[in-house]
Amino acid sequence: MKYMSAEPFRIKVVEPIKKTTKEERLGWLREANYNAFKLRAENVYVDCLTDSGTSAMSTNQWAAMMTGDESYAGCKSFYNLEESVRDVFGMEMVQPTHQGRAADYIMASIYCEPGKYAVGNMHFDTFRGNAEVMGAYPVDYVIKEGLDTSSGEHPFKGNIDIDKFQKLIDEKGADQICVVIITVTCNNNGGQPVSMANIKAVSELAKKHKIPVVIDSARLAENAYFIKTREEGYEDKSIKEITREMFSYCETATMSSKKDGLVNIGGLFVTRNEDIFLKANQLAIVHEGFITYGGMSGRDMEALAVGLQEVCDVQYLEYRVNQVKYLGDRLKEQGVPIVEPTGGHGVYVDGRRFFPHIPQHEFPSQRLVCALYEEAGVRAVELGACAFGSKDPETGDPIWPALETMRISVSRRVYTNNHLDVIAEALGDIYKNRDSYKGMKLVYEGPIVSLRHFTAGFELL
Numbered sequence: 001m002k003y004m005s006a007e008p009f010r011i012k013v014v015e016p017i018k019k020t021t022k023e024e025r026l027g028w029l030r031e032a033n034y035n036a037f038k039l040r041a042e043n044v045y046v047d048c049l050t051d052s053g054t055s056a057m058s059t060n061q062w063a064a065m066m067t068g069d070e071s072y073a074g075c076k077s078f079y080n081l082e083e084s085v086r087d088v089f090g091m092e093m094v095q096p097t098h099q100g101r102a103a104d105y106i107m108a109s110i111y112c113e114p115g116k117y118a119v120g121n122m123h124f125d126t127f128r129g130n131a132e133v134m135g136a137y138p139v140d141y142v143i144k145e146g147l148d149t150s151s152g153e154h155p156f157k158g159n160i161d162i163d164k165f166q167k168l169i170d171e172k173g174a175d176q177i178c179v180v181i182i183t184v185t186c187n188n189n190g191g192q193p194v195s196m197a198n199i200k201a202v203s204e205l206a207k208k209h210k211i212p213v214v215i216d217s218a219r220l221a222e223n224a225y226f227i228k229t230r231e232e233g234y235e236d237k238s239i240k241e242i243t244r245e246m247f248s249y250c251e252t253a254t255m256s257s258k259k260d261g262l263v264n265i266g267g268l269f270v271t272r273n274e275d276i277f278l279k280a281n282q283l284a285i286v287h288e289g290f291i292t293y294g295g296m297s298g299r300d301m302e303a304l305a306v307g308l309q310e311v312c313d314v315q316y317l318e319y320r321v322n323q324v325k326y327l328g329d330r331l332k333e334q335g336v337p338i339v340e341p342t343g344g345h346g347v348y349v350d351g352r353r354f355f356p357h358i359p360q361h362e363f364p365s366q367r368l369v370c371a372l373y374e375e376a377g378v379r380a381v382e383l384g385a386c387a388f389g390s391k392d393p394e395t396g397d398p399i400w401p402a403l404e405t406m407r408i409s410v411s412r413r414v415y416t417n418n419h420l421d422v423i424a425e426a427l428g429d430i431y432k433n434r435d436s437y438k439g440m441k442l443v444y445e446g447p448i449v450s451l452r453h454f455t456a457g458f459e460l461l
């Protein structure tokens with residue numbers, strides 16, 4: 001639409017952010033042991049650590065919060081949320097949780113079985129952790145294009161490799177696979193979408209072998225927008241028609257509503273299977289709260305009920321996805337190697353191609369996170385050797401991940417393109433001087449290797 005590419009909102013309340021000096025930032029980085037999670041947020045100028053829980057809420061969401069019903073059982077706010085979720089998901093049974101990982105925990109407790117496989121495109125860490133605790137083996141079967149950061153050709157790099165899934169069924173037997181989880185969009189490889197055709201094909205194969213399908217739907221609307229704009233046959237469908245079709249192929253969905261819920265906290269466990277719902281209710285009562293609040297306050301449920309509707313607005317989604325693409329395009333202009341095409345919620349810089357002289361065991365993407373903070377006060381997050389690295393359970397030898405990236409997450413409705421220009425310019429300058437940077441040494445990791453990125457300590461080499 002001519003003239004219509006700018007933000008579909010105007011700014012009514014502003015939150016000041018602090019500009020700092022390079023000397024100050026170098027000191028804070030040292031104090032934080034070169035781990036961005038340990039920086040104080042007030043010392044960050046543009047915060048791109050995560051898109052989770054960081055959205056700006058609308059006037060309608062704030063107004064809805066005032067109507068929150070805080071009754072323990074049967075509050076009006078739950079029924080408002082239930083109606084909104086039914087509308088977007090097309091599924092009837094709704095259990096709120098305090099955030100996404102709680103829904104993951106309930107889901108893993110119900111579906112995972114010891115010694116069996118949990119197939120996914122790329123499992124998110126909180127599910128992976130839960131599955132491992134339950135004794136199941138999470139396996140990532142994203143298509144090979146999804147692991148190739150240099151090619152931007154494939155429009156749905158979050159798709160599951162059907163042949164690999166079939167092969168596992170043939171080799172191990174379908175009864176050895178307890179669940180298939182499709183994460184939309186696929187967070188670990190660039191916020192890459194999953195096509196409707198792939199969701200359908202995975203679901204058909206799973207159904208044939210009686211394997212339940214779950215969708216991890218933290219970024220459901222961004223995925224639906226990519227289907228609308230990239231997949232034939234969907235251009236004239238509304239976002240809700242697309243989300244409802246996506247969920248028609250699964251039994252259960254989990255959601256961290258801190259992303260596409262456009263709220264700061266909350267999660268959902270949604271299902272069409274009554275037996276599963278009753279089990280989820282019991283687990284929620286033990287771990288979260290009563291069935292009609294599950295760890296959320298009435299006002300938070302009201303905000304989420306409204307947020308889920310707002311996120312399905314195609315004008316909002318067009319602005320959102322184009323803003324992320326804008327940052328990607330600015331980086332590409334300067335030669336910065338990024339994962340292409342840009343995904344839904346951030347730009348992922350390829351640490352290996354950015355710093356080819358820093359080997360993976362010297363944490364190139366983590367070095368880049370520190371360089372970016374040092375240079376411009378911008379906080380990104382490492383999704384590479386530290387966050388995704390693991391150890392061989394028998395030998396203890398390190399296993400390095402296939403993808404080595406720094407994610408610049410873009411919060412929803414929060415920053416302007418001027419902020420994104422700061423990021424692009426700073427990264428462009430670092431890229432020009434890339435040869436002057438050396439790697440890092442991991443000096444502390446904590447007891448749980450899969451969670452070490454939150455608490456790790458580093459030294460500069």
Ligand code: P70
Pocket residue numbers: 049050051052099100101102104124126183187216218256257258266267381409
């Ligand atoms: C992120 C955060 C959370 C998440 C997710 C998917 C697909 C479940 C959850 C858990 C986590 C994070 C990563 C790095 C820095 C800060 C935070 N994703 N499923 O940013 O949901 O957080 O609500 O328990 O992406 O990607 P919850």
